[in-house]
Amino acid sequence: MRSLKARIIVSALLLVLVLVPTIGIALHKAFEQQLTDSTKEQLQAYVYSVLAVAEVDNGEPQMPPHLMENQFNLTQSGLYAVITYQTGINPSTIAWRSNSSIGIKLPSNYPTPKTGQQTFAPLNIDEIPYWIFSFTVSFEKAGNVYPITLHIIKTQTEYQQQLDEFSQTLWSWLISLMLVLLVVQLSWLWWTLKPMAAFVREIKQVEQGQTQQLSSRYPVELKVLAKQINTLLTSEKNQRSRYRNALADLAHSLKTPLAIIQSQTDLTPSSKEQVANINNIIAYQLKRAQSGAGQAWHVGFDVDDVLSKLVRTMAKLHIADAIDIQYHSAANVMFKGDKTDFSEMVGNVLDNACKAAKSQVIVSVAGDQDNCRIIVEDDGQGISQSQQQLIFQRGVRADTYQKGHGIGLAITQDLVQSYQGALTVTRSDTLGGAKFTFTFGANSPQQ
Known part of the structure; x- marks a missing residue:
């Protein structure tokens, strides 16, 4: 999750995937509660309609053969009425039951609320869910009080059917809404982050040397940053150019006095040797100072374009x-x-390989956009293990040809290290001679 774009997309997706289901659950719970309250009010109305025709005679409830609500008269209609009263130790003796309950195995125990109070709860009869609404009233006759409890029992089939239909409709719409929101969110995020993608793409182009400046077609927040980067690129380029020009002028100004000194006939051999060393030191230090590493961070190029010409x-x-x-x-x-630094590094090694080779040199390239590995092999006599580290020191030679001053590989090693790269030498398994390996990028070993 190091990408800012990935974080924004994931947070937006989580918002949709969490918020919409949460709303769905809340709506489902609210509808379920409303449906339950509606069922309770309906059963309460049935209680009042039954109690309106109820009477007590000799301590027992008397009910008409048929009730106004026809479901109480139809067998197994799903709506049942039961009257219980307290006798002795049994607080819920059935005194009357509606015709609709014939053939139904009713429970043996019923809730018995206090007089004037009611209860409403789910009930299972033979593992079938029902609702039961119980209400206790007292009939007073001839100075005697006769408490009875009326129970209205209704199956949950209709209740569950309405709940399932609502749930199916609700989640169908919510899933459709989630898909629409996801499409809208992703489209909006793509449009919002499009300048960021363009900015990263232009930075890559600058790194690869395809362009020198960033464009100004950005939102206000990025336009300031792009302007600052362009200013930095221009300043760095101009400064590097002035620096190299100054070094070139310095080298040119020193060349004439040294040449005059070397032309003197009365110089001793030791003096001539010291003048030659001064020439070598100036050349070596100028090469190091002119390196573009660390300054040309934004410049990049295809290795094949330069290396093929060099070969x-x-x-x-x-x-x-x-x-x-x-x-x-x-x-x-x-x-x-920098192309010049690259040509200097590989050119020195390739030139030495051609001088040391008997008849064959192989140059190989591997890598990608972020890593680069170049291998130069020859079929010469090779370099012993004892000399493989010494040859990178200034003035040390491992070849048999008498050209140069022994500072080429030292300059090359300094250039490679200035680019946080690595240069190693081993024996070539293919040709039997020396094998030089350049490694640059994230996979480069530590120097």
């Missing part, structure tokens, strides 16, 4: 030695740095 150039330079240079290229391998 062709080396093949022409060593045409007299009959060196066969094989190049194994790879597509979409990027090097984030």
